[in-house]
Amino acid sequence: xxxxxxxxxxxxxxxxxxxxxxxxxxxxxxxxxxxxxxxxxxxxxxxxxxxxxxxxxxxxxxxxxxxxxxxxxxxxxxxxxxxxxxxxxxxxxxxxxxxxxxxxxxxxxxxxxxxxxxxxxxxxxxxxxxxxxxxxxxxxxxxxxxxxxxxxxxxxxxxxxxxxxxxxxxxxxxxxxxxxxxxxxxxxxxxxxxxxxxxxxxxxxxxxxxxxxxxxxxxxxxxxxxxxxxxxxxxx
Numbered sequence: 413x414x415x416x417x418x419x420x421x422x423x424x425x426x427x428x429x430x431x432x433x434x435x436x437x438x439x440x441x442x443x444x445x446x447x448x449x450x451x452x453x454x455x456x457x458x459x460x461x462x463x464x465x466x467x468x469x470x471x472x473x474x475x476x477x478x479x480x481x482x483x484x485x486x487x488x489x490x491x492x493x494x495x496x497x498x499x500x501x502x503x504x505x506x507x508x509x510x511x512x513x514x515x516x517x518x519x520x521x522x523x524x525x526x527x528x529x530x531x532x533x534x535x536x537x538x539x540x541x542x543x544x545x546x547x548x549x550x551x552x553x554x555x556x557x558x559x560x561x562x563x564x565x566x567x568x569x570x571x572x573x574x575x576x577x578x579x580x581x582x583x584x585x586x587x588x589x590x591x592x593x594x595x596x597x598x599x600x601x602x603x604x605x606x607x608x609x610x611x612x613x614x615x616x617x618x619x620x621x622x623x624x625x626x627x628x629x630x631x632x633x634x635x636x637x638x639x640x641x642x643x644x645x646x647x648x
Contacts (some may be wrong), residue, residue, distance in 0.1 A: 415647045416610065418438070419437060419438040419592075419613045420440070421439070422441060422442075423441075425459060426628075426630055430464060435498055436466065437467065438611075441456065441460055441468065442471035443503075444476075445617065448476065449471050449473060449481075450475070451470075452470065452471065457499070458499055468502050469503040470496055472506050473506075480508070480511065481508050490526055496506050503533065503534055505534045506533060506535065507535050507536040507559065509541060513542055514542060514543070515542060520551065521612075530557075532551055534590070535552055535561070537562060537592070538565055539561070540563060545578070547577070549582040559589075560579065560587055560593065562575075572634050574617070576591060589611070589613035591604075591609045591611070592608070592613030595613070597623075600612075601646045615629070615631065616636035616639055617630065617631055
């Protein structure tokens with residue numbers, strides 16, 4: 413089995429110590445995981461980039477709630493991407509839908525027109541709402557989206573495994589499939605071996621902490637180590 417890469421989702425600078433000490437392959441920087449994540453500050457991203465040598469992804473999400481954005485909200489997304497590009501070379505985690513929860517193809521077209529195909533993109537968990545997975549994957553491949561983050565739609569472990577195996581088949585190796593969203597170590601080795609996903613995205617933050625107002629979102633050491641251990645085992 414080919415090596416599975418790891419990505420730590422972080423909202424707190426102190427969490428970067430985990431990524432550095434355990435050679436995590438990449439980080440996704442965002443803010444406020446209690447709502448699924450929002451665009452982080454430029455200062456936070458800049459400081460993380462100064463002290464992390466792996467791949468850095470930045471979530472671009474202007475507000476909580478659904479992923480159907482107005483023209484003004486899309487302009488904010490474009491402004492944010494432009495501002496982050498001024499300070500570094502990042503992968504941008506984006507996602508936009510239209511009524512009916514199909515992928516906003518116009519948004520992807522305009523994004524590629526504005527920033528070119530050299531800009532790395534990851535389509536986030538907005539994908540979980542799409543009604544036609546095959547059509548959605550076709551669109552992502554058309555616009556050369558490099559990575560897809562998906563949680564498996566919260567079905568049973570077996571149904572999730574079937575779903576991810578289908579995503580891997582539909583990707584045809586043209587984009588990475590990254591499993592994420594509530595990742596836990598229990599059963600992870602079997603899941604990864606069954607699905608052969610390319611990458612695992614996780615925060616290792618206890619759910620009670622991520623939903624508790626005013627609490628810091630720091631990985632729990634034992635959970636973090638167990639997840640990384642499972643990823644390494646599945647790669648053997």
